[in-house]
Amino acid sequence: MSMLYKLRTLALGVVVALSLTAGCNAENPIIQTNFTADPAPLVYNGTVYLYTSHDEDDATGFHMLNWKLYTSTDMVNWTDHGTVASLATFPWAVQSNDAWAPQAIERKGKFYLYVPISVPGSPKNVIAVAVADSPLGPFKDVLGHPLIDKGMGNIDPTVFIDDDGQAYLYWGNPNLWYVKLNQDMISYSGDIVKADSKAENYQEGPWFYERNGKYYVAYASHCCPEGIGYAMSNSPTGPWQYKGMIMEPDVRSSGNHPGIIDYKGSSYVFGFNYTLNFALTNVHRERRSVTLAKFSYNPDGTISTLPWWSKEGVPQVGTLNPFVRVEAETMAWESGPTTGVWTTGVRTAQDDKIGVYVTSITSGDFIKVRGVDFGDNQASSFTASVASGSHGGSIEMHLDNVDGPEIGSLPVSSTGGLHTWQAKTTTVSGANGKHDLYFLFRGEATGQLFNFDYWRFNKKGAKKSKP
Numbered sequence: 001m002s003m004l005y006k007l008r009t010l011a012l013g014v015v016v017a018l019s020l021t022a023g024c025n026a027e028n029p030i031i032q033t034n035f036t037a038d039p040a041p042l043v044y045n046g047t048v049y050l051y052t053s054h055d056e057d058d059a060t061g062f063h064m065l066n067w068k069l070y071t072s073t074d075m076v077n078w079t080d081h082g083t084v085a086s087l088a089t090f091p092w093a094v095q096s097n098d099a100w101a102p103q104a105i106e107r108k109g110k111f112y113l114y115v116p117i118s119v120p121g122s123p124k125n126v127i128a129v130a131v132a133d134s135p136l137g138p139f140k141d142v143l144g145h146p147l148i149d150k151g152m153g154n155i156d157p158t159v160f161i162d163d164d165g166q167a168y169l170y171w172g173n174p175n176l177w178y179v180k181l182n183q184d185m186i187s188y189s190g191d192i193v194k195a196d197s198k199a200e201n202y203q204e205g206p207w208f209y210e211r212n213g214k215y216y217v218a219y220a221s222h223c224c225p226e227g228i229g230y231a232m233s234n235s236p237t238g239p240w241q242y243k244g245m246i247m248e249p250d251v252r253s254s255g256n257h258p259g260i261i262d263y264k265g266s267s268y269v270f271g272f273n274y275t276l277n278f279a280l281t282n283v284h285r286e287r288r289s290v291t292l293a294k295f296s297y298n299p300d301g302t303i304s305t306l307p308w309w310s311k312e313g314v315p316q317v318g319t320l321n322p323f324v325r326v327e328a329e330t331m332a333w334e335s336g337p338t339t340g341v342w343t344t345g346v347r348t349a350q351d352d353k354i355g356v357y358v359t360s361i362t363s364g365d366f367i368k369v370r371g372v373d374f375g376d377n378q379a380s381s382f383t384a385s386v387a388s389g390s391h392g393g394s395i396e397m398h399l400d401n402v403d404g405p406e407i408g409s410l411p412v413s414s415t416g417g418l419h420t421w422q423a424k425t426t427t428v429s430g431a432n433g434k435h436d437l438y439f440l441f442r443g444e445a446t447g448q449l450f451n452f453d454y455w456r457f458n459k460k461g462a463k464k465s466k467p
Contacts (some may be wrong), residue, residue: 386453
């Protein structure tokens, strides 16, 4: 039995998902297969790349070993790309903990990931940088030492490139610091400067950006609990003027960490709460879950205060095409058997051969994919890549609800092992127009049924395509 599966079965050591009733539209937190925090969204070539820190299942206080990546083109279905960097990326760093809040940025076809970590023999943090040729990684340490050396409160880096090409790196708790980065993005010139006009309620987690000629620093404010405040300036180096709260502190979340983007004509703020942790226990543990809200700017550039993170999440922008390969780890929601309470669901895993896949599938678990556009009765069959040992089971496909109309069921027999992959196909009927698609997993066994890598619907009369 794998360690991942063992963790899933421990009452207080698994990630769970929210399922209040069948068909519930609760979409926050946006990631349910891992505990995630410190969201750092990057818009690149029409896709949102969401880098996060990762709270381990066994965390009581902070226990963080790596950084994860999720992508979306519709803001509701998120594809898990697994771990893109870890403490092992920086072998000179402490390896047992402290993989804290990241941020990534692109410059001239290279991608730079800034992370706070710790070093042996010192209580002070450093900021490191790793570089990749793709936003998907792999990210590699190119310095072999910190970019920003030891200092108390050297955490939560945020990076921005201004229109004149000058890049800035901000960070800090409880003070706000910045430095001007060089063109290579892995060195800096001039002094490290302490901002002398930070807002009184600034705590940590700065997010630095520019919009319509105004510069913004959003941040985790007060403590504790932490809300999200923001300040504005006419210059990238301040002075900063406090403007108010994007979200007030709430006792349901002792921490927060903003990430703000504009995407497809709308503005979004990411943060986190403890919803999945408190599904397992009423004891506060540092196991957080990334959340998302839509907002708008006032004519003068200020931001009105939002309510606390809603369960409904945000509207979908666009639809999902079911007639191309879709990774099984693309989902809007996942959960276990619908019982009217919080329930366990599937997990994701990663290997060097096929990448990320869905695992820990038990009978009654389901995955929801939102806004799938089947067009005009074009789907005739369904193909999925699966791997199964002796148990097997089936994948039922339902529309609009976990117990909605069934359009087909794919039998999953043994493939020779949980890492022996086969593409299996079954006929489907009744898939017309736009629907939420539910994959409901069934099986006789009480344990793990099979693994699930990708899926695709096939059109009538179309030639069989390669995976």
